[in-house]
Amino acid sequence: MFRSTGLIARHSMALVFRERTVSFLTVLFMALVLVSAYLGWSATTTVNAIYQSAAAFLTSTHQPIPPNPVLNTSPLSLLRNMSTYVSLIGSLASIVIGFQLVAMDRKGGVVPLIGVRPMAGNAYALGKVFALVALVLGLVGAAACVSVMTFQILPEFRLDGTGWRHLTLFFGTSALYMGLFGLMGLASGAYAKSETVSLLIPVTLWLTVTFIFPQLTSNIHPTAALNPVKALVDPPHSSFFTYAELVLGPVSLADAYKVLSARLLEFLPPGHVIRSVVSPATTLVMATVFSIGLAIVSLRKMDMTKGDYDA
Amino acid sequence: MLKRSSPIWIIATKDVADAMQDRFIIVVTAFLVAAALTALVTGAVALATDVMTYNDARTTLLALGKSADAIAAPEFYPLRLLRGAVEQTEIIGAVIAILVGYRAAASERGRKTLALIMTRPIQNRQFMVGKALGGLMLLAGGLAIVFVLTAITLQVVSGVGLTLTDLGRIAIIWASSVVYAYSFFLLSFMLAFWLKKLPTALLLSFSIWLLVVLVAPQIGDTLDPDNQVAGGVFKQLHILKTDQIRIMRGYASFETIREGIEAASLTKRFERLSFAVLGIKDTYVGKPLASVLKEKQGDALWLVLVVFVLQALLFSRPIDLNRLTQE
């Protein structure tokens, strides 16, 4: 079984990048990783410059000068926009990768040809899951390299041991989050009869956790959800939001990722309270385990006699 | 006016009937309705919480014999509760439009139906116009359902009746959301008709949606220094508005670039128009509709211009039946 699983995984990984959409989304993701590094640096230096201008102005008008809001921020926080791009492009790229890993077989009409090969029942399913995991890790690894290079280039930002540990954990968490959606893409690519629907199921789930759940748990509007700072604003003190977070917290994946990444990149506002009954890390891990199971079951149950989509 | 016997009308109504039988279009429209109503209800809950907090503070102050003037009362403008609904329309409405456009093209490609249609005595252009009209009708109808239900719910949650002017403002937002969504319809329809592989067209449409709807506004928003500190950098520094303007004059080029990125996004244009008309943005609260529309005509024209350009592109290329009828 391991031989067949490895073969399916390697073959899938080699083939998926020949799909132009996958290559395009991967390039876009890497471009935005670079942009996020620039944005973080730009925002910090601009706020700093504004502070200097404001301080000079306040001095000239004999007003007290408040402390510089960015003075004590961690160098890791300059990567805060990465968390937004992981939850946007990273997740969508993973959905597309997961979907294409199955779709290229179904549309190529090769599913029956694979089905009649002498391999164990789970080999195909496991091969696809391993391919997805490897691809997502590769993508996140590349993003991590770009981020590390950013730190090397900007001398004023230096990390200590704890900082490097947090950075590593941040990329690990991002890989988990992206992998989650990739697994959903894999599951729906195998399960759905129609090609459009098979893309739409994970995209709809993504839209729901990214834009609708934060609205319910914290009254955060969709555009605010895209800003790593605004997305962490405390909700109004209302029992509605308290109970919403209690109930939805365990499945509010975007919220969980947002809190974990803010904590790891050291820009979580002090005193930020999590009201979910389940910790963010547990939420992501549970969701991943569930998605792996779903993907494997969907792939096992895929009709190996035909395979191609209806529309 | 189109006659019922016109090929354009026949094709358009066929597409609408097809889509109505497709559970999938109904499901995604229902999803947008749910998202918009969720935003509306949570906004109302948040406002109710503010009101309760104010009332408690006011009662305490009065009990202590102090004036309640020290605290600002929360302002209530019902249309401002539509902010979340508008933002959900920006995001999910565009997704729905992409799907409608994609299906309008995909339903004909690869099947013999396109050959059957084009061997009838109709011109290529009539076919394309008919398809575009069908899409427009679907989007207008779907978004009308969203806005009607939202308006009804707004009256219920706010407890305030909407005036004719309020309804007029909502109607303007509906019309501009139709134009906005139609751009995405045209984009995905065009790509699905031109590109060799249909899935590539769908994914490319989604990628453009990502860049225009999410990334560009996010970059513009993130480059705004005021959004980099919780609560706003100027508020943290206790700088008054007039002084803020003086300080930001020194960052004119930076602001120009930031503004340029935001202004290039169709979504941001739609948002600015909607927020102005609905009084969501502070500076437009209580302003007469005519003066708001005059001030925001640039954003409205931008929406219309994008539609014109996409339509011109769509009709500029002839239909390659030979390629399109192959699987």
Next chain:
Amino acid sequence: MISIDKLSKAYGAHVALHKLTLEIEAGEIFGFLGHNGAGKTTAIHMLTTLMKPSSGTARIAGHDIRADPISVRRAIGYVPENVRLYDTMTARENLTFFARLSGVGEVQECIEETLELLKCPELTDRLVGSFSKGQRQRIGLAQAILHRPDILFLDEPSSGLDPLGMKTLRELIVQLNEELGMTIFMNTHLIGEVVKVATSIGILSQGQLVFHDTIDAVRHNYGSDANLEDLYLSVTPVSQAVRVA
């Protein structure tokens, strides 16, 4: 070589295949005829272990399709109708993948030999996306015989081929049978084609086997091909078949 015992498949109330019982000897070229929707593809899907039967079983090269599907798959090759393969890969890349999945040892050598056998070595390093239907059919056949199976299942192999393509395909089938000793199980609804290559035929109608005999016996009893069409139409209900004037 193929022993089918009351093989059945039902989808709810609809019975797609009803108690198919059949014996096919090693070295035969068996033509499985039937109208569209008769159940031929369903039968092939069960025999190739792609689908579980509702009842009954079959033994392929001595292995039970229910109890030992992996061994069955080692013994068979399968070419579905309108095989497409991976468009963005070359023929070599496609075949390398399928050869490895089948456990073939010397993969590249095997690929080259197979393409020589099928008289299409020029296709080796070309992208499959650029192939004509006939060329895809050859590569489809190639992937099925890389591991030199005992039995080859072909589902409507001449679908969409021109007369020259059909002739070439017939010759290849006979070659695989005679040179490599493969037993061939071939689905088709084209009587004229099957009688040119088959050594025995079966006719399926509405999920039931209504006729089974050797080609020699059929020719002896029914004479010319035109009469074979009458035979086919006589065992198939009129509502399911169209008389060709």
